[in-house]
Amino acid sequence: MPFAQEDLEQLRRLIREEVDARLPAGTVRYDLELRDRILRVEEELKHQRELMEQGFRLMDKRFEEMREDMNKRFEQVDKRLEQVEKRFEQVDKRFEEMREDMNKRFEQVDKRFEQVEKRFELVDKRFEQMDKRFEQIIEYSEKRFAQIDTRFERLTERIDRFMRWSFALTLTVGGLVVATIKYLP
Numbered sequence: 001m002p003f004a005q006e007d008l009e010q011l012r013r014l015i016r017e018e019v020d021a022r023l024p025a026g027t028v029r030y031d032l033e034l035r036d037r038i039l040r041v042e043e044e045l046k047h048q049r050e051l052m053e054q055g056f057r058l059m060d061k062r063f064e065e066m067r068e069d070m071n072k073r074f075e076q077v078d079k080r081l082e083q084v085e086k087r088f089e090q091v092d093k094r095f096e097e098m099r100e101d102m103n104k105r106f107e108q109v110d111k112r113f114e115q116v117e118k119r120f121e122l123v124d125k126r127f128e129q130m131d132k133r134f135e136q137i138i139e140y141s142e143k144r145f146a147q148i149d150t151r152f153e154r155l156t157e158r159i160d161r162f163m164r165w166s167f168a169l170t171l172t173v174g175g176l177v178v179a180t181i182k183y184l185p
């Protein structure tokens with residue numbers, strides 16, 4: 001934030017008053033050095049203000065460039081949207097043509113379906129025979145799965161028993177090792 005000219009003058013006045021109040025009256029040389037330093041500080045402050053103003057001008061320029069760039073991009077997006085709308089119109093025409101063509105084909109397909117229905121009646125009879133065979137296979141599979149389930153249950157029980165024994169053995173050996181270490185001299 002740049003300092004206004006009034007702020008700079010007030011700052012100079014306050015610095016001079018403070019310096020005059022703290023310095024002894026007889027030190028002219030010191031007073032000249034101090035005033036020289038004050039002038040350098042004031043020049044540096046002026047330079048800082050100019051740099052800040054320059055930075056703000058550059059930022060304004062950058063924002064303006066960004067705004068122009070965004071406007072160009074929005075124009076490009078608008079053009080693309082117009083192209084997309086044209087493509088949608090073309091697609092709508094194609095869909096209309098396809099719908100008409102499909103209606104004709106569906107009429108042909110309907111005729112074929114009537115022929116196929118007659119064939120399906122024959123196939124239905126064969127499927128009934130296959131259904132009976134599948135029912136037999138399903139019954140057999142269910143029996144086999146039941147056998148496998150009982151085997152898994154037995155295996156699970158054995159593993160559980162093994163885990164309990166292993167855990168108990170580990171705790172016992174651990175307790176013995178700790179007791180042995182604790183009571184050995």
